Amino acid sequence: MPSTFLKALSPFVRIMPEVKQPDRDVSFREKFVWTAIVLIIFLIMSHMPLFGVDKDVGTDYLWAMRVILASTRGTLMELGIGPIVTAGLVMQLLQGSKIINVDFGDPEDRALFTGGQKVIAMFMTAFQAIAYIVGNAYGPLGPDAALIVFAQLFISGIVIILMDELVQKGWGLGSGVSLFIMTNVAGQVLYNSLNFIELEQFAPIGYMGSTPGNITPTNLPKGIIAAIIGNILRTFGIGTATGDPVDATWLIVRNGYDPSILSLVITFIIFSAVIWMESVRVEIPLQYARFRGMKARYPIKLLYTSNIPVILAQALYANILFFGQIIWGTFNADGNNPFLSWIGIFRRDEETGRMIAESGLARYITPPQGIFSILSEGDGWLHIIIYSALMILLCWGFSKIWVDISGIAPRDVSRQLLNSGYIVPGFRRSEKVLERLLERYIPVVAGLGGFLIGILAAAADVMGALASGTGILLMVSIIKQYYEQIAKEQLAGMGGEGVAGLLGIL
Incomplete structure (x- = not known):
């Protein structure tokens, strides 16, 4: 009921x-x-x-x-x-x-x-x-x-x-x-x-006579690939009207905030890590009951719950930050309420209109904007530790819960496999027997996958990338899911009773 x-x-x-x-x-x-x-x-x-x-x-x-x-x-x-x-x-x-x-x-x-x-x-x-x-x-x-x-x-x-x-x-x-x-x-x-509209307003000391108190900007595009191309063209005398070529080592980090070669490399590292984690799996051998010679495998991926735990963890962070700002501005703008101050105290950046968390829980769940940005904070290491620990814990917890409510728990998978006509060789055709077999793998793999994806998401946010570190992680895993979805759709077009049944549960 x-x-x-x-x-x-x-x-x-x-x-x-x-x-x-x-x-x-x-x-x-x-x-x-x-x-x-x-x-x-x-x-x-x-x-x-x-x-x-x-x-x-x-x-x-x-x-x-x-x-x-x-x-x-x-x-x-x-x-x-x-x-x-x-x-x-x-x-x-x-x-x-x-x-x-x-x-x-x-x-x-x-x-x-x-x-x-x-x-x-x-x-x-x-x-x-x-x-x-x-x-x-x-x-x-x-x-x-x-x-x-x-x-x-x-x-x-x-x-x-x-x-x-x-x-x-x-x-x-x-x-x-x-x-x-x-x-x-x-x-x-x-x-x-590729952003070539906005121009860099920083430069290394010594560039065209730049001193700490008098910087001559490079005027290279802010987009890192556009900046690399622009700098190469300047080396050959093209585009020097806006500035001289800059030493290539400057583009590795730049000012620590604009997109750099480092953020490009981190993006590729995240991309590779997600692809590898998506490929790790435990495979359960299956056999089609009606045609004994037809065999298949049911894959239990390391990222069994995919990117769902990260999305839910970020949603929780977003709601705490959003309502924390509303509560602070409406009820605790002077910071006199200790309980509401524990949620967060903010200051408004007049130039951007952003609310920046200065203390409280909101301070430590604000996604880091890159390693150089966070280390410039007085409590940067504490921010990294709390943000990462909470992200890992939440991803692990949400992964465990998601298995139970999304139809991918052992009891659901065993029922779907049997209804599709598949059995595990060497085991009786029983839902309870198959469920006990799957319980050896699915809860453990789901928890481990949530834990690892939490580590990767936290590391991606702390190190910085060409977008939000967590965003890059989600983008890559979603692209991989679409690739697999398209492959399944094409395989389904081949037809066949056993193929259709198996695709319905993968």
Whole structure:
């Protein structure tokens, strides 16, 4: 029976707009077209400014998490995927702590759980939109302007929820959340690599007579690849009107903040590490019961829960930072409340409009902006230790919980394998026997994978990359997932009873 909490959400579930499950096999080409349409709409929304606001006025509350949340300041994608991911986080915590009881083997319970998550995402969209307006994210707004801004943010949030549902329910490839994150991070990587519009305003001492008190900027592009190309051209006398060639060693680190060769190398290291971790797996031998000669393997990947733990951990960080800023500005601007000060004390950077956490929990969960930035802080090492420890612990915990609620626990996999006609050679055709076999591997691999992905995410953020370190990690793992998804779709096109059954559970 559904819990009281889910029953309370059921009236809202019934009136929520819904994307119907496809009642036929959707071809790969059609899935590709729908995915492309969703992506185009997302990109349009990411560049369409909110009517009635000036993005250069007010406070940027989500600056540290925009890449992860697929959010763009001052546009219809202001809230990004934050409400969706937060709703998933809330439902995970409620189910994992047994506050709500859900039988995921019961289709009614599973459908109500999924629908309830969508309802909470809608509520979170409305709540965050109101918090943005009340927190003067766009400066003081009159009643009419506030209503218009709220309507834009709320409707945009509903559109994002429905686009994610459209992709997830089988009309597209992968999931909408993953698609949006990948696109946003990839755009940031390309921008930091090829940005030739903004010019570097720093230079090494001695460059064209530069002294500590009188710097002559290199005027090289800020994008690292564009800067390397520009410097090579200057060596051959092209483009020297804006400055002389700079010593190549300067580009290794630059000023410690602009994209550099070091951040490019770190990006490739993260890329390689994720690809390697995605390839490590334990394989369970399978045999098709009806055709004894047909064999297969069920892979239990090291990253069994993929990038979900990182997304949920970052969502938790983002919500603490967001609401911490709102609470501080509304109730504790003078810093006299010790409990609220424990959450965080902030200062506003007038030049960028960002709220910078100076103390409290918010200070230590703010993602590091690279090793040189964090070591320039007085408590940089403490920041690294606390941020990394919390990230690793959260990723491990979310990985363990996700296995139980997402249909990939041993009991679910054993049922799916048997229903698909597969058995493990040497074992009886019994769900309990197969479940005990899988319990030797899945919980251990899921916990270890969550632990390792937490270490990699923390290291990536601390060292710095061409975008958020965690963002790079997510982008690479999502690209790998799409590659595997496309391969599965092409294999499914080959047909065959056993192939179709196995692909349904991989």
